[in-house]
Amino acid sequence: MYKLLQGLRVVEGAAFIAGPSCTMHMAQMGAEVIRFDNIGGGPDFTRWPVASNGKSFYWEGMNKGKKSVALNLSSDEGRELAVAIATAPGDNAGLFVTNYPVNGFLSYDRLKEKRDDIICLRVMGWADGAPAMDPTVNAACGVPLMTGPDNYNGPVNHSLPAWDLITGAYAAFAMMSAIHDRQRSGRGHDVRLPLSDVAMACLSHTGQVAEVLESGGDRERCGNDLFGALGRDFLCKDGRRIMLVALTGNQWRGLVKALNVGEQVAALESQTGISFSGSDAGIRYEHREALCGVLASAIAEWNSEELGQVLDTHKVTWGRYQTVHEAVTQDGRMVNGNPIFASIDNPSGMNYPAAGPAASFGELPRGALQAAPVLGAHTDEVLAEVLRLPEHEIGRLHDAGIVANGGASA
Incomplete structure (x- = not known):
């Protein structure tokens, strides 16, 4: 206090x-x-x-x-x-x-x-x-x-x-x-x-009033995707799920490098004629199904602990799904050790x-x-x-x- x-x-x-x-x-x-x-x-x-x-x-x-x-x-x-x-x-x-x-x-x-x-x-x-x-x-x-x-x-x-x-x-x-x-x-x-x-x-502050007025309808549901950018939950080899977010170009490039999926992404860019490494997060959102398919295949080969270390090394924005009990009792950033x-x-x-x-x-x-x-x-x-x-x-x-x-x- x-x-x-x-x-x-x-x-x-x-x-x-x-x-x-x-x-x-x-x-x-x-x-x-x-x-x-x-x-x-x-x-x-x-x-x-x-x-x-x-x-x-x-x-x-x-x-x-x-x-x-x-x-x-x-x-x-x-x-x-x-x-x-x-x-x-x-x-x-x-x-x-x-x-x-x-x-x-x-x-x-x-x-x-x-x-x-x-x-x-x-x-x-x-x-x-x-x-x-x-x-x-x-x-x-x-x-x-x-x-x-x-x-x-x-x-x-x-x-x-x-x-x-x-x-x-x-x-x-x-x-x-x-x-x-x-x-x-x-x-x-x-x-x-x-x-x-x-x-x-x-x-209103987040643009959602203007969005429906301009479009004349409601936004479509997108499940666990992050609307307007690339972000989704992925399943790891050990059955744990993680949330990945690549909002900026730097975050996306770090993610591609961490998962070693540069060739697959380059192939998609060649097919679409679009570069996914720029600052426009909306482009990655529009092509999220193809991009997330590549990411999901790579992530499925990793255990969550090992993957987390690799993602941290490349400064990727991610989080492990955990219960409230796990957050309170096991994650030192949340309660135990939090000042x-x-x-x-x-x-x-x-x-x-x-x-x-x-x-x-x-x-x-x-x-x-x-x-x-x-x-x-x-x-x-x-x-x-x-x-x-x-x-x-x-x-x-x-x-x-x-x-x-x-x-x-x-």
Whole structure:
């Protein structure tokens, strides 16, 4: 954990991935992040994957380094406390991330009444307020219908919540942009970030909106090929599969040399009258079946370990297909030996390597990685230090069931 955002106080009232990942990124850069949940946990408190004791690995992964407050959000007084925490005074406070509805008790107008310069970043499904989640946005944007084998007509979903994760990262960027503007102008911001807009912006940025408008139709599926360049999975002699990518001319020439297939490629060039070693990756994609046939025959003669050494020698871009378990336990580049990981004790009661910030800042040392809190572990601390409530008032709130300490259930 770094201290680059030390001094900022960000309050989170959010569930699932996009909002919590935004504030997790900020916490790992040094911001104080206070998350409030319903007593007993919100809708993501037991989300899978879970440990054998039922504790959520997801929840403790998304909430590393945060403080936790447990409130009875079904009560008026509990909701008032949530608003008070989000709008509490301080030059580097008044920063709120949420995915609650636009017009609910955490509406921007309600927050602005309490603090005029509040910055509220609201993750949404659709811009009109209609509900959506990563899988439904993914279905709507068309990606599952251009993913998968070219002879398959149904959608192909994927297990990575890409739009959630991209939205969370973009939300952190948008929040820092709003903070920078408030420091100059003194004004707050009502920032709205729909998953659907993030998805379509990504398709636009990568040329895919223009592509279908110009062509009048959809891109054809291409299986495991890398669209627009030469890239495909290949089977080695030992039954392992590797992914090869030759995006640039240099990468292609290195691959041809590594596999010693220069004569075969030259024969194809003679037949087609086309040079495949230039900078135009599209040419290699258009002729991928013939080229990959040559590559596949050569690769089938190699065991994956020996082939990997040869490919590395020639600086070929490649990767071995492996399971998540193999990546975590056997590949020293991924977890074991990777400095972004550190073993920590977690609320589930388990100790395992968890990821800190993905970015490194030169010689700036990484601080100790902080685990997620027990639900409600910081309730009394936040009520006393942020809201300045006296001890007897905090006791009254406990007695009334408005707040709870760590581990309390509804």
